[in-house]
Amino acid sequence: MSSDEGLDKGREIFIEEAQELLTELESALLELEENPADTELVGRVFRAMHTIKGSGAMFGYDDIAKFTHEVETTFDMVRNGEIPVTTNLINLTLMARDQIRTMIEASQGGPQVDEARSKEIISGFKLVMAKDSDEKEVASAESVTATDTSTTAQKEAPIGRVSIVTYRVRFRPAPELFATGTNPILLLNELREVGKATIVAQTDAIPTLEDFDPETCLTYWDIVITTDKGIDAIKDVFIFVEDLCEVKIETIDEGGVFDEDERHLKLGEILLSRGDVRLDDLKGVLGKQKKVGQILVELGITDESHVTSALAEQKHIKEVKEQKQKTDAASIRVPSEKLDKLVDLVGELVTVQARLSQTVTDFSDGVLMSISEEVERLTWELRDNTMSIRMLPIGSTFSKFKRLLRDLSADLGKEVNLTTDGADTELDKTVIEKLNDPLVHIIRNSVDHGIEQPDVRVAAGKSRYGTVHLTAGHSGANVLIQIQDDGKGLDKDVLFAKAVEKGIIQPDAELSEKEIFSLIFAPGFSTAQKLTSVSGRGVGMDVVKRNIEALRGTVDIKSTLGVGTTITLKLPLTLAIIDGLLVKVADDFFVIPLSVVQECVELTKEDIARMHNRHISNVRGAIVPYIVVREHFLVDGPRPEVEQIVVTEVEDKRVGFVVDYVIGEHQTVIKTLGRIYRDVEGISGATILGDGTVALIMDIPKLVSVVEKIESSSYETALSA
Amino acid sequence: MFSHKLDKSGELALEGDLTLQNIKDVKDALLNAINKASAVTLNLSRVADVDFSFLQLLRAAQKSCEIREKTLTLENVPKRYQELADESGFAH
Numbered sequence: 001m002s003s004d005e006g007l008d009k010g011r012e013i014f015i016e017e018a019q020e021l022l023t024e025l026e027s028a029l030l031e032l033e034e035n036p037a038d039t040e041l042v043g044r045v046f047r048a049m050h051t052i053k054g055s056g057a058m059f060g061y062d063d064i065a066k067f068t069h070e071v072e073t074t075f076d077m078v079r080n081g082e083i084p085v086t087t088n089l090i091n092l093t094l095m096a097r098d099q100i101r102t103m104i105e106a107s108q109g110g111p112q113v114d115e116a117r118s119k120e121i122i123s124g125f126k127l128v129m130a131k132d133s134d135e136k137e138v139a140s141a142e143s144v145t146a147t148d149t150s151t152t153a154q155k156e157a158p159i160g161r162v163s164i165v166t167y168r169v170r171f172r173p174a175p176e177l178f179a180t181g182t183n184p185i186l187l188l189n190e191l192r193e194v195g196k197a198t199i200v201a202q203t204d205a206i207p208t209l210e211d212f213d214p215e216t217c218l219t220y221w222d223i224v225i226t227t228d229k230g231i232d233a234i235k236d237v238f239i240f241v242e243d244l245c246e247v248k249i250e251t252i253d254e255g256g257v258f259d260e261d262e263r264h265l266k267l268g269e270i271l272l273s274r275g276d277v278r279l280d281d282l283k284g285v286l287g288k289q290k291k292v293g294q295i296l297v298e299l300g301i302t303d304e305s306h307v308t309s310a311l312a313e314q315k316h317i318k319e320v321k322e323q324k325q326k327t328d329a330a331s332i333r334v335p336s337e338k339l340d341k342l343v344d345l346v347g348e349l350v351t352v353q354a355r356l357s358q359t360v361t362d363f364s365d366g367v368l369m370s371i372s373e374e375v376e377r378l379t380w381e382l383r384d385n386t387m388s389i390r391m392l393p394i395g396s397t398f399s400k401f402k403r404l405l406r407d408l409s410a411d412l413g414k415e416v417n418l419t420t421d422g423a424d425t426e427l428d429k430t431v432i433e434k435l436n437d438p439l440v441h442i443i444r445n446s447v448d449h450g451i452e453q454p455d456v457r458v459a460a461g462k463s464r465y466g467t468v469h470l471t472a473g474h475s476g477a478n479v480l481i482q483i484q485d486d487g488k489g490l491d492k493d494v495l496f497a498k499a500v501e502k503g504i505i506q507p508d509a510e511l512s513e514k515e516i517f518s519l520i521f522a523p524g525f526s527t528a529q530k531l532t533s534v535s536g537r538g539v540g541m542d543v544v545k546r547n548i549e550a551l552r553g554t555v556d557i558k559s560t561l562g563v564g565t566t567i568t569l570k571l572p573l574t575l576a577i578i579d580g581l582l583v584k585v586a587d588d589f590f591v592i593p594l595s596v597v598q599e600c601v602e603l604t605k606e607d608i609a610r611m612h613n614r615h616i617s618n619v620r621g622a623i624v625p626y627i628v629v630r631e632h633f634l635v636d637g638p639r640p641e642v643e644q645i646v647v648t649e650v651e652d653k654r655v656g657f658v659v660d661y662v663i664g665e666h667q668t669v670i671k672t673l674g675r676i677y678r679d680v681e682g683i684s685g686a687t688i689l690g691d692g693t694v695a696l697i698m699d700i701p702k703l704v705s706v707v708e709k710i711e712s713s714s715y716e717t718a719l720s721a
Numbered sequence: 722m723f724s725h726k727l728d729k730s731g732e733l734a735l736e737g738d739l740t741l742q743n744i745k746d747v748k749d750a751l752l753n754a755i756n757k758a759s760a761v762t763l764n765l766s767r768v769a770d771v772d773f774s775f776l777q778l779l780r781a782a783q784k785s786c787e788i789r790e791k792t793l794t795l796e797n798v799p800k801r802y803q804e805l806a807d808e809s810g811f812a813h
Binding site for chain 2: 184200
């Protein structure tokens, strides 16, 4: 498989689908490890493998199809109760899952696949299968060996044919079937494994009791079966009784796709096509008022059991069709670029709508005004709907962490459980994607630095199993994500000493508990005594903080020594559009995210004088420091007599921002700034206003920290002077 | 193992395994009951096992009763019998 630039649509869909299936596979395997007897989970693993194999072959990923086939075969045996679910099997399958992912990545230009590893994994599976066969002491050459696996492969539906087909089967065993020791019920049950089957027994060949030899099998069966495994899978069921029965298989629906116009076959047509009635007889009764089946039975043309069987077929097909329609209607796959484009367009529309509203206000025309209001209402509705399409439950990300924790625990010799809450909390897909790395790092830190070794925990009177609890939930326009561990907690003295040693703070610095905990987010800070395979990957908590702030989120940390640590991430629901407060300084517009705004108060020249020009104000008795936006961004022009302070709250700190005017709430479509402005601190983006002018979006946490830094360095300079 | 007992009211109590190994004996007992009583009640409360051959036998017995205008009723049907009827497509 080459890493072509132009992967066709089918391949793109396959890759997208396979990624989802691999995620599903991983979470099913981890659940299976906890509940090895859950057949539903075994089924989930099997189906994921089966689909990857089928679609893989269809789009030319023969290596993936071949590799996956072995795993699928093993899980087929698990499904049949021939192999138990063991930790070894779970480990092997997780390895196989990672290998499939590598294969997919390789096809997209990623690193080459380690063929030796593939072989090693396959050998592992073969060993599991062979071992099982040995244990069961299956006679002769029937045991599952490498050769036999290929036999199984031949029995399977040809790779790539995954369409759903409905077959009608008439299975008529020879009367002497019982004498060979064959139980027809087992054959029927085997058939049910192949697909959704409706089975009706026909007993018209059974005579009265006097004439009946009860050691003969005179029943025959009408079966309607819908399957994606192909006709061979059905034939295989009867392979050992071929000489003792008549099996007639007809295809009655291909592809599982029923045209909208296509009606269900009428009862008479089914009976006719089965050969249970003749056309002349059918014509003779059509047009009568009674139901066809009833008339045919009354006239003795056919018997009730054949009509019952035909009705069962009718019902089966109807159910398959309904199921298909239900699945079709449930969801639709759309490439994410198309969604991004839609969000962009909605953003443009929001901007144009703002212009329209502003222009209409100038005209003071009642009719125009009402049209504009209607457009505004529709735009907001469209905006909300579009945003909701991009919302995904965070649960898929959570399940990845289960795997992470499993591997970490094994690497570090610790025993850690991951519990989650709020997996169905939805947030923007871009936020979810960008959240992955910071979360991985925090969890890794919790396990590596937080959770103690089992014996240490026991000695401290704790359970030997540590717990990392992950929760997600909505809080207004934000999502709160908490990572809570019951480890040893943060030691303030150790943190302080380390920060002094690293030159991050002065030995005489007076810091609150919160500030000391925040030191772990300082660049270059690490308390790890030694590098492990888990830590020491060159990424610190400072990167986590930076990534979260890039998402316009905040990080908060709480810890109790010996009890545990809780890290709380507060994130906006979406990155595309925010509610902002539009403010003006001279001729420049700025937007402050509404989520951090607490209130607006006036600032007069007298107020400034009263505080001796010290950039602090008294807001109803509370002292609030403020930043003068005009000074910070070097905006020219005189300050008005009465200014406005927009009071914000970031990380429990209240800080005011002094502006000339507060214009009001503004739906802000965020536009990223060009590369040239990338390093401008305190501005997170821009937006276009109704009249076409640009407003800069203020990054409040960043501005606060920048000003704090400036203040503290000027303070030190003043001291040393 | 199979045994049976027919009382005067036409109740045939079947006991043990109603399986292929005994099916001929079961047939004889059933035929005897149908010949003697106009309404036969099969009491299955003491049945240990049942297989597909019994389902067929019962269908044959029903046909005989229909022809002779007699009734055949099942009593104390074991769970296994119901499962078997479902599995074999007799329940339709």
